[in-house]
Amino acid sequence: MSFDLDLTKRLGETEIACRIVADAGLTVLFGPSGAGKTSVLNMVAGLTAPDAGHVRVGGETLFDGAAGIDVPVAERRAGYVFQEARLFPHLRVRANLLYGCRGDGGLDVDETIALLGIAHLLDRWPRTLSGGEARRVAIGRALLSDPRFLLLDEPLSSLDRARREEIMALIERLRDAVRMPILMVTHDRDEATRLGTRVVGI
Numbered sequence: 001m002s003f004d005l006d007l008t009k010r011l012g013e014t015e016i017a018c019r020i021v022a023d024a025g026l027t028v029l030f031g032p033s034g035a036g037k038t039s040v041l042n043m044v045a046g047l048t049a050p051d052a053g054h055v056r057v058g059g060e061t062l063f064d065g066a067a068g069i070d071v072p073v074a075e076r077r078a079g080y081v082f083q084e085a086r087l088f089p090h091l092r093v094r095a096n097l098l099y100g101c102r103g104d105g106g107l108d109v110d111e112t113i114a115l116l117g118i119a120h121l122l123d124r125w126p127r128t129l130s131g132g133e134a135r136r137v138a139i140g141r142a143l144l145s146d147p148r149f150l151l152l153d154e155p156l157s158s159l160d161r162a163r164r165e166e167i168m169a170l171i172e173r174l175r176d177a178v179r180m181p182i183l184m185v186t187h188d189r190d191e192a193t194r195l196g197t198r199v200v201g202i
C-alpha cells in the first residue's frame with residue numbers, strides 16, 4: 001500500500017474530508033480550487049495536523065489521531081514540491097539541489113541532474129530561471145533529499161503549453177523510474193488522467 005489516508009480537518013468555513021487507499025505508482029488527488037487539496041498534502045507532510053483520522057505511507061503510520069501518533073515533519077521524509085518552486089533565492093541552483101542531500105542511499109546526484117535536464121543551470125541564480133526551469137530544480141531538490149515519498153502540488157500550474165508538456169513527460173519518467181509513492185494534486189482532468197496510476201476525487 002503506498003497511501004492509506006483517512007482525514008478530516010476543519011479550516012475556517014471549509015470541512016475537508018479525504019479518503020485514499022492506493023497501491024504503488026502515482027496517485028492523483030483531483031478536485032476544484034478550494035476543495036482542500038493542498039491542505040491534504042500538508043497533512044501528509046506533517047505541516048498541518050488533521051482533526052481526526054490516519055495517515056499511512058508505505059505501511060508506516062505517520063499520524064493516527066485515536067492512537068496519539070504524530071510523527072514529526074523531519075522524520076516523515078517527504079519530498080515536497082510546493083505549488084510555487086520556493087527555491088532559496090540566495091543559493092545558486094547547485095546549492096539548492098544539494099540543500100537536503102544526505103549523500104547516503106537515495107538517488108545519484110549526477111543521474112538526477114541528467115534525468116531533470118538541468119546540468120546547464122547549475123551555476124545560475126533562481127531569479128534568472130523560467131517557471132519550468134525552477135519547477136525542475138524544485139523537483140530535483142525534493143528527490144535528492146532522499147525522500148520516502150513525493151508530494152507534488154500542481155506541478156504544471158502557470159506554465160505555458162510547451163513547458164507543461166516537458167514537465168509532464170518528466171513526471172511520467174519519474175513515475176516509471178523512481179520506485180517511490182507519489183501523491184500529486186491537480187484540478188486539471190487531462191493531467192490527472194494522463195499521469196495518474198490512480199485518480200481520487202476530493
Ligand SMILES: Nc1ncnc2c1ncn2[C@@H]1O[C@H](COP(=O)(O)OP(=O)(O)OP(=O)(O)O)[C@@H](O)[C@H]1O
Pocket residue numbers: 011012013014031032033034035036037038039040187
Ligand atoms: N488557515 C486557514 N484558515 C481558514 N481557512 C483556510 C485555511 N487554510 C485553508 N483554508 C481554506 O480551506 C480551503 C481549502 O484550501 P486548500 O488550499 O487546501 O485548497 P486547494 O484545493 O488546494 O485549492 P487550490 O487548488 O486553489 O490551491 C480553502 O477554502 C481555503 O480558503
